[in-house]
Amino acid sequence: MRYPEWAPRYEAIRREFGYPFEREIAAARRLEELLRPSDRREPLPRVAARVAGRDAIVVGNAPAAGPPPIWRLPPTTPPPAVVAADGAAASCLGAGLVPDLIVTDLDGPVPPELTASERGSLVVVHAHGDNLPALERWVPSFPGELAGSWAGEPRPALLDAGGFTDGDRAAYLVEEAGARRILLWGFDFERVDDPETTRARTKLAKLAWARRLLGELAGVSTVPILTWERSGRLLPYGSSAPSTR
Numbered sequence: 073m074r075y076p077e078w079a080p081r082y083e084a085i086r087r088e089f090g091y092p093f094e095r096e097i098a099a100a101r102r103l104e105e106l107l108r109p110s111d112r113r114e115p116l117p118r119v120a121a122r123v124a125g126r127d128a129i130v131v132g133n134a135p136a137a138g139p140p141p142i143w144r145l146p147p148t149t150p151p152p153a154v155v156a157a158d159g160a161a162a163s164c165l166g167a168g169l170v171p172d173l174i175v176t177d178l179d180g181p182v183p184p185e186l187t188a189s190e191r192g193s194l195v196v197v198h199a200h201g202d203n204l205p206a207l208e209r210w211v212p213s214f215p216g217e218l219a220g221s222w223a224g225e226p227r228p229a230l231l232d233a234g235g236f237t238d239g240d241r242a243a244y245l246v247e248e249a250g251a252r253r254i255l256l257w258g259f260d261f262e263r264v265d266d267p268e269t270t271r272a273r274t275k276l277a278k279l280a281w282a283r284r285l286l287g288e289l290a291g292v293s294t295v296p297i298l299t300w301e302r303s304g305r306l307l308p309y310g311s312s313a314p315s316t317r
Contacts, residue, residue, distance in 0.1 A: 073234040073244055073289065075225055081288075082223050085236055085281060089274075093224075095201030100222040103199040104229050106211040107220055112229035115196070115219035116249060119231075122172045122194055124250035127152040129257055129300070131171070132239045133159040133180070135265050137258030139167035144304055152255070155246055157238040160258060161185045161193070175221075175242035178206035189216035196221055198241065199230070221245075234289070240282040247295050255300045256286070256309065 086093065104112065129140050129152050137160075142152065156164050156171040159180030164171050170191045176182075177198040189195050195214055199207060199222045211218070220230040221241070233248035235241030243254055261279040266272040290297040290309040297309040 073248065073292070075232055075234075078232065078234040078244075079225075081234070081285065082236070088277075088281075091201050093201075095204075096199070096223055099199040099201055099204045099207060100220075100224060100227070100230055102204060103197065103207050103211065103220050103222070104227070106207060107218060107229060111218040111220070114228060115221070115231045116233070118194065118217070118219055119173065119196065119245060120249040122249075123153045123155070123246045125252055126150050127253045127255060128155050128246040128251035129153065129255045130155045130157060130239065130242045130246065131160040131164060132157050132256065132258035132260070133163070134258045134260030135263050137163070137260070139163045139169055140255075140257040140300065142169070153246070153251070155242050156188070156193075157242045158185075161188050163258075164188075173242070173246070175238050175245060177203050177238060178210050179203060180238075182206075182210050186210075186213060186215070189214045189218075192216060194219060196231075196245065198222065198238070234285070235282075236285055237278050237282045240285045240289075243286060243297065244289060247289060247293050247297075251295055254295055254297045255306065256298065257300045259299070 153172040154169050155173040158176040161174050162181055162184035165184050171193045174185055174193050174195045194217050196219045222230045226232050233245045235244035261283040264272050264275040287310055298306045299309050300306055
């Protein structure tokens with residue numbers, strides 16, 4: 073989704089959650105400074121080199137989702153690209169899958185993402201107003217190729233293809249980068265693993281936006297967006313509630 077179409081949606085999100093845009097700008101500037109010169113190269117073509125013309129399996133981190141059973145899919149040429157949303161990188165690695173792409177704001181377990189980076193994953197690090205300490209701590213530690221993103225107008229070193237949470241942002245990104253189809257695995261908008269009530273409520277509010285934003289993308293994109301259910305069925309997004317159940 074082009075930025076002029078996305079910007080009003082993110083403005084509504086910022087108003088709902090009370091995100092000061094000045095903090096977003098500060099985090100984006102700091103991410104640019106932390107990225108190596110090679111990682112400041114235009115990010116979208118580098119993402120496209122990983123996913124364009126391929127099925128993109130966007131792997132979410134829903135409770136009990138586990139890694140995608142890629143062996144159950146019919147063989148394709150080229151083979152599908154594995155795109156892990158933040159914490160899903162750990163489950164992918166546990167199954168012997170090195171993600172082609174990781175989309176993260178660094179609020180999940182980062183060490184598996186470092187391991188995947190060392191093994192060849194392109195890690196797209198997202199800057200927002202609340203993760204400046206995580207950027208400072210982790211960005212210099214990634215051994216492999218990085219790209220940057222943020223929630224404002226795209227810059228030479230930072231992209232913004234749309235999306236809010238790591239999972240739906242990954243779907244927006246691969247759609248923009250030319251994926252052939254998008255298969256959503258491990259998405260559940262109704263359950264979170266957090267015993268703390270206030271945090272859980274906030275996470276569910278964010279997931280409600282993720283569900284809505286994926287529906288909007290599916291409604292305008294020429295790229296098929298499919299829910300890959302644990303039963304093995306591939307259904308057009310929205311024809312059933314994405315869930316790991």
